[in-house]
Amino acid sequence: MRVLVISDIHANLNAMEAVLADAGKVDETWCLGDMVGYGPDPNDVIERLRELPNLTCILGNHDVAVLGQMDYAVFNADARKSLLWQQQNVTDSNLVYLDTLSKDKLICGNVTLAHGSPRDPVWEYILNTLSARLNFSAFSTDYCFVGHTHIQCFFQMDMNKDLVTQYLPRQGQVTKLTPRIILNPGSVGQPRDRDSRAAYAIFDPETSSWEPHRVNYDISAVQARIRAAGLPEKHASRLAEGW
């Protein structure tokens, strides 16, 4: 069984299409939120997502903000500018769709899905072994999938040694998972791990295997649309930096 795990598409249609093409045929898609924010294509991304069969999708902080359910003051100035643009441009139908999705964590078999972290699903960043450690008690499944940091990695808890270790597996490197682990597929539309390629992962719940992937996409086309829309220049230039 192949589950496509994606997160943080951030209104970047070219990156999303490249990921869907590269992943090929999958049985299910699990999306960990932040479909909107930063990029120029919020409607195209939401509409493409809505077409996917067997989709499980939760909301991220940018989605919740565009729905008018989070104070923009918690975002930095450029992110805020982008969110205001998104709010003015996302169609009513797509807003209604976003509003049907969960702001809380969800459980799929032996995996908990959360945007940020299991103890604070919309907002907390799991960026290091300490924040990972503090979250292992906040979920009871073997694995937890998170997004939000835009960094493709995972955190393994070794119960015998009481040790949490961060791993940065390479593209295509298959890991056979053993409990317990917090895993991040990376960001489709705005990677922040110095690799500008779109990130995703393939999970097989039957064999508990995890395979991170990266795929090239037309970054300059997305940058041109960001600039044409008058969105912050930072959000265009960072795409080429993978930051």
Ligand code: ZN
């Ligand atoms: Zn994000």
